[in-house]
Amino acid sequence: MGIMTIRRMAKKMLAPGVLVIILAMVVVLFYGIPGFRNETYAYKGPSVKIYGKTVKDSDFNKYLSRAVQQASQFIQIRTFNEAELREAAIRTAVETVAFERELKEAGSQIKVGKAELDKVLKKYFPTEEELNSFIQQQGFSGKKELRETLAKELEYQKFVQNKARELGITVPEEEVLGYVEEIHVSHILVATKEGDQVIRSDAEALKRANEIFQKLTNNGDISQLAKEYSDDPGSKDNAGSLGTMPVEYFKSQMVKEFADAALSLKEGEISKPVKSQFGYHVIKLNSRTIPTSKEYEEKYREVENQLLYQKAVYDSTYRQWLQDIYQKAEENMEIIDPALRAYRLMKQEKWQEASEAYQKALRKKYYKNKADVYVNAATVYLKLNQAVQAIEMLNKAPELVKNNLEFQITLGNAYRENNEPEKAKELLLEYGERHQDDSSVHQRLKEVFSDWKMDDAVAKEEQTLADIQKKEEEALQRYQKELESRNQSN
Known part of the structure; x- marks a missing residue:
């Protein structure tokens, strides 16, 4: 990680929470795939029947469109590949129907109400302007579509979290605490290079960093000294502050020497110059806090749910459960379309x-x-x-x-x-x-x-x-x- 990383940390951060994952999923699953929302293929079925219900042509067209977009990342699409694409669409249909069947059975356990949805949106989009900007950037037709999509994804996350607990998947307490506990650090960087150009020697940088350290220990104001001396443009005009962030996130984003030094400090303490590949840092630990009482419980539960979801989707037990419900749906599928059926028979x-x-x-x-x-x-x-x-x-x-x-x-x-x-x-x-x-x-x-x-x-x-x-x-x-x-x- 470099100066650019530190600069990024100086920007406003979202605390870890449901929407961090949810909005990314909404964008990737529904809007990051070109043509997924509006482009359809003129497929005329009927295609397949799963659990006695025929998949609509409009849905099968969407699955075909998704298959085309996914395949285009790996191979050159030609007409003669359409059989494989239709087969991929069948697999998507099976997986979608199987999972939606499980969601339906979960019912009220995962239902997202209006109040819960309002709370999530308000938390991450405090102003109407921010909300409207996101809607426009991501191509939603309006608030109604955003709310419907977000509600569906929140329900999906709730289901995965509940299923993970049912399957015995857990998140260690210390891992959760790493995201509940927050750290606020300020620093002044004395760089040895700017890009590929050397701007001062190592000895010169260390001397300058020691002088800054002395000024700070003599009641110097880090915000003023950062503006005057820091070579990190991302934080120098922000009082040297890198913002408040979860401890685990801080550790993952900062260079090791910087993170280790900051985490070894007591609140209000200032470090002696710390060397990294970018030069010398003088670091101040402003605060390191854990929320208390009700706020702590709410934050702990929120972070635990997020980490549980992240862990579940890669967990072998959960993935095996998915394969089992897909297999069951496959066994309860009838291929109606003769071309789809013929292709499978040919493969067999x-x-x-x-x-x-x-x-x-x-x-x-x-x-x-x-x-x-x-x-x-x-x-x-x-x-x-x-x-x-x-x-x-x-x-x-x-x-x-x-x-x-x-x-x-x-x-x-x-x-x-x-x-x-x-x-x-x-x-x-x-x-x-x-x-x-x-x-x-x-x-x-x-x-x-x-x-x-x-x-x-x-x-x-x-x-x-x-x-x-x-x-x-x-x-x-x-x-x-x-x-x-x-x-x-x-």
């Missing part, structure tokens, strides 16, 4: 059943333009040694679907299985001609031709890739020359 290598399900899926309007369904259906046909049926089906596909590389590769495989290797090669070479400047297409074609042991086609793709690279290098050189010419003319 139940080829005949998968073939029949894909035939039904391709009769549905929604799947008429889905390349992945044609590709997977053809793959199943080939597993059943039915290359002719695969070729006939693929050739009947809409033109939009045919303009898909994996579709063409699958059709090529079908031709090869039908003892027409030259037709397969010609098909893919023609596709490559239509995508002459796309290096990713030609790299994939090279891999396929290599698998097919068609050395002449591999050589052709290698030449095409070399030509593309040459064109790109020439274009880059022209661009660089243009830039140089512009710079010279200016």
Whole structure:
């Protein structure tokens, strides 16, 4: 941690509490995912039935949207990946229904009333201006949506906390006390560097720090001395104060030498210069307090609940409980959509059943333009040694679907299985001609031709890739020359 960390500590802090986690969850789960709130996919079901109730198309579309956003962080989304995305949406549906079923059973135990919600919002947004600013920044439509979302997340947290206690998950008292006890520290930093530039030697910094220490011990005012001498811009104009914060948070955010020295002081005591990687600090412990009576009990309970929630979501016992309710929901699920059912059957290598399900899926309007369904259906046909049926089906596909590389590769495989290797090669070479400047297409074609042991086609793709690279290098050189010419003319 550096000067920037100390500077951050000087800003207003939220004490540990429910909303610290809750608002982060609201933003991440509902608003940090681009398109989650408004973008939907035009899925037409019905999809699946869980515990006898059909998942709404609108909900399944949301699960699909979430799957796309999550997958986009790891892979390049292409049309032929839609089967995996729909499978991910099924898993999300199962998990959502399973958990909501548990929440419903908990009922009044986790219900968040108006007064409780008002108290939480007032605590973290004291003014109407702050509340409205947050609503606008996070894209809520208004207070009603914020309240509904926050209430739902508070209920979710309550449920997890209750379930954690039920499963025997606990938080040690000393850990809770570390966040209940608060510390307020001020300091003056005499830096040896500013960025990468040396501004004074170690000896000079120590001498200056000792002089400051002497002034403070002779009844000097730390607020005035901080303004005059401190090299920490984040605290020098704030009387050297880093603000009040929980002890554990303080320990986690400050460099070790600084934290250890501050925690060894008595209230009002000033440290001798403490060396860190940033220079020398003269530290004053203003206060170290634990709330008393009712305030203490309330704070202890609040912190314990927060830490219990944080611990539970990573606890193996809680995670096993989650897997158990998901498994139970899976066992009580019926897949209605033939394409969803076919994909699972294909993964289970139940080829005949998968073939029949894909035939039904391709009769549905929604799947008429889905390349992945044609590709997977053809793959199943080939597993059943039915290359002719695969070729006939693929050739009947809409033109939009045919303009898909994996579709063409699958059709090529079908031709090869039908003892027409030259037709397969010609098909893919023609596709490559239509995508002459796309290096990713030609790299994939090279891999396929290599698998097919068609050395002449591999050589052709290698030449095409070399030509593309040459064109790109020439274009880059022209661009660089243009830039140089512009710079010279200016």
